[in-house]
Amino acid sequence: MTATQPQTRRPHRAVGPVDGKLLRNVCGLFVTGVTVITSGTGEEASGATVNSFTSVSLDPSLVLFCLHKDSRLRQVVEETGAYAVNFLTGRQEQVAWAFAGRQTATLQSVDHHLSATGVPVLSQAMAFLSCRLVNAFEGGDHTIFVGEVVELGLPCADQEPLIFFRGSMGSLEEEQRGTHPIFDG
Template structure:
C-alpha cells in the first residue's frame, strides 16, 4: 500500500447546473410531448426526460419541472400520454416547448383509453395511469402504468435531441445489438 492509497479522497466541488446540462446534452434522447387533461383543461409540453422502468408491470416515467404548467394537470387528471415525435415533427416539439405553448386543439389528436389526448401524427404513444410521483429536486418524477399503446407511424424516423438541438437520425442503424438488462 502506498501513501496515495491511504490519503483521504478530495472533496468534490459543487457541479454547476449549466455544466451538468452541457454534459448531459451529449446523451442523445428522443423527443416526446406529454399530454394530459381532458376538454378545455387538456394541455401538453415537450419533454426529453422519458424512460421505460419495468415490463411487469408495464411502467414508464418522465420528469417535469416543478413550475411546469402541466404538473397540476397531470396530478389532477391522474393520467398522461407520452407521444414519441417523428423526425418531421420539429415544429410540434417547438410549439409545445415554451411557457406559452400550442393548444391541444391546434394539432390533430384523439382521446386515449385514459381520456387524455394522443397526438394523432406521433410516431408512437403510450397512455398511462399515474401511479406515483416523487420529488426530484427542482423536478417531479411521474411514474405511470401503461394501459394503451400504439405505433401509427412505424416507417418514420424519430425526432432526437443532442447538444441542445432537435434533429433526425442521419443514417440507418448498421446492425441490431441486443441490450441486456441487468
C-alpha cells in the same frame, strides 16, 4: 532526432458542487428521443415537450418522465391522474417547439384523438403510450411521474424519430444544428 509524442487531451473534470449549466451541457451529450406529454380533458387538456422519459419496468409495464416543479402541465397530470407519452417523428420538430415554451400550442391546433385513459394523443406521433399515474416523487427542482401503460399505439412507426443532442433537435438522417434547449413546460 526524437519522435514526436502525440498530445493527449485531458478531459474537463468538475468535482464538488457541480454547476447546473455544466451539468446540462454534459447531459446534452446523451442522445434522447423527443416526446410531447399530453394530459387533461376538455379545456384543461395541455401538452409539454419533454426529453426526460424512460421505461422503468416491463412487468408491471411502468414508464416515467420528469417535469419542472413550475411546469404548467404538472398540476394537470396530478389532477387528471393520467397522461400520454407521444414519441415524435423527425418531421415533427415544429410540434416539439410549439409545446416547448410557457406559451404553448393548444391541442386544438394539432391533430389528436382521445386515449383509453381519456387524455389526448397526438395522431401523427410515431408511437404513443397512454398511462395511468401510479406515483409522483420529488426530485430536486423536478417531479418524477411514474405511470402504468394501459394502451399503446404505433401510428407512424415507419418514420425516423426526432432526437435531441447537444442542445438541438433533428431527425437521425440530418446533421444536428444550433443549440436550442428543450424546456419541460
